[in-house]
Amino acid sequence: MATPKIRTMEEFAAVSGISRPTVSKYFHDPSSVRASTRDRIEAALEKYDYSPNIYAMNQNRRLTRNIGIVVPFLADPVFAEIARNLETNCLAAGFSPILYSSHGAAELENDILDSLRSQRPAGVFLAPLGCKSDRAQVEKFCDQVPTVLFDSELEGIGEAFVGSNNFQSIGLIVEYLCRTGEPPALFEKRNPANPNSRKRRLAYTAAMEALGHEPQVIQADGDGWDFEGAGYSEGMRVITERALQTDTVLCSNDRLAIGFLAAAHEKGLRVGRGYGYALRVAGHDDHPFSRYTSPSLTTVAQDYASIAEKSVETLFRRLESGSRSEDREVTLYDGKLVMRRSA
Amino acid sequence: MATPKIRTMEEFAAVSGISRPTVSKYFHDPSSVRASTRDRIEAALEKYDYSPNIYAMNQNRRLTRNIGIVVPFLADPVFAEIARNLETNCLAAGFSPILYSSHGAAELENDILDSLRSQRPAGVFLAPLGCKSDRAQVEKFCDQVPTVLFDSELEGIGEAFVGSNNFQSIGLIVEYLCRTGEPPALFEKRNPANPNSRKRRLAYTAAMEALGHEPQVIQADGDGWDFEGAGYSEGMRVITERALQTDTVLCSNDRLAIGFLAAAHEKGLRVGRGYGYALRVAGHDDHPFSRYTSPSLTTVAQDYASIAEKSVETLFRRLESGSRSEDREVTLYDGKLVMRRSA
């Protein structure tokens, strides 16, 4: 089509035969104009494919339609999965999600918050690094931008927190393991950046003691987010040195378990429950790959879909009501036992 | 500090004792102003922590400093890894990367391109869905925005393409497998959206014929990006029906191999090379988890770091020179054999 290029809303208004302010109203909310007007605008849209300049729009609007999503490590499939759910929900609500990963570094997290702030997003979903986070910076950010925390709790910060009920889920799997065999040792990373890790340890010792068993905690060294590597090398050590008091290991998360399984396999230990197996290994999270490990991994599923949905619902409710946090909402979802072959 | 809030560059210029146009120049390029001026601005910056409104900035600049990164599926660790490298490189060059995932859907890919276009990015790194992509839309986009394609080649589109040399890498592993045991069957998805898959099949048959073996191609059904699931269920079928002509399987990518390994384990087949093993399984890509499968996966490593680096270098060179594609640059990186336990 040899239609002259439409660059401004002024021009578009001219060719569509509608005044510019009305066109502006239409883009702000199509249902706010009369049906006949809407039709004329949409007919013109088909013909000239114009779209408003987002920078000029956002400059004058107090609030943009942008939603920030920040996760600590996007290469972790668990966060990729949650992020995917959040994105989909935002798009469905007519917002534009913008995804960031802190790559496990606190400076980067701060940088992201800075650049996010300058984008004046309507709201933000933030899964903080955890203990490594610059708490003061995060708090300052949450004061300025409506933010819902998820996955990692930083108490008192943000409009709300949505996450998993680690006490319930760890209790569940500890009880299961004790009921069906020897009591488990807990296998975790030494300096967990993530507060969930600490909660899981506490939940583990509490559950063990409630069942009358003595807790055994094994801590793996290793770089920040290389859980498989840490699980593997510490697994090799533990197996070689026969450091386990029982034949059962509960890993603080599935990625550690994946590394541990690799070590067990290399050491020739058969992992599984029942006769002929040397070791039981369980995980936590229901990592996307857990059902394809060898053997498939018994674990506790986090309800990612619900976490994402609840986060979105909470934030959008706050955005609409305009009320900033008097009552900070905390929602925890129970985990579900996923019985597979490894324990 | 009871310093009054600075909102505009005008105000900031006033308190720093510099004229606004000079301050503007400073933010555009700090080295473009005299050292003494720079110091005064930076001193004021410390005191008042002002940052320019990005929407107002981008409205008048012909080009923003935004860089779009689009991958077909972010929950795939391989793409997460490449995206991470691209992001890091962009940040280092002073650009703002914006990450998008098409989630395997062509409509979403188009939507992303649309919203990306309205952001007037300086450039884009695009890993298209492949055959499912709306070729006309992608081509139109690449005409408007300087775009470097990676991973999936769409011939003739974009400023350049950076990817892997599938012919070399498949040749490498086929040769290795044939040399050290029985010739492999190729295990792939039936309707591969990704053009690499097709190239790998062609490379496989060529390599097999060159070595005097008869190719055997096995195709797995399954949903778009659920490679593990497809590998698992088709693996179960193949093993149950004894459909393999030899004891060796080359999977078109590691995720299929992971599913296949799970099937083999469930069927009680020992995977590995040498005496006492029933099956050899090899993959392709060197997926981050491949070294932690049981047994660890023999595969061909794609040079992700180089691909990301080359993509960035290519795009930024084009951006600086301002020259749009006369010569479309195609760079392919060779794969490296990664020998582990599975084959």
Next chain:
DNA sequence: GAAAAGACTTTCCGCGCGTAAAAGAAATTG
């Protein structure tokens, strides 16, 4: 059918900054 309510048009100003031109001040040069 007249009055009320709603939707639209016209006009105007402002957002925060980029950028150009001309004039002024400072640093460099010989």
Next chain:
DNA sequence: CAATTTCTTTTACGCGCGGAAAGTCTTTTC
């Protein structure tokens, strides 16, 4: 030191749109 070059200031305009105010037109209501 004057002459030159480089940097800064002043002034002014424009980007594309949001949004308010007042008036005109259309639709609804009884």
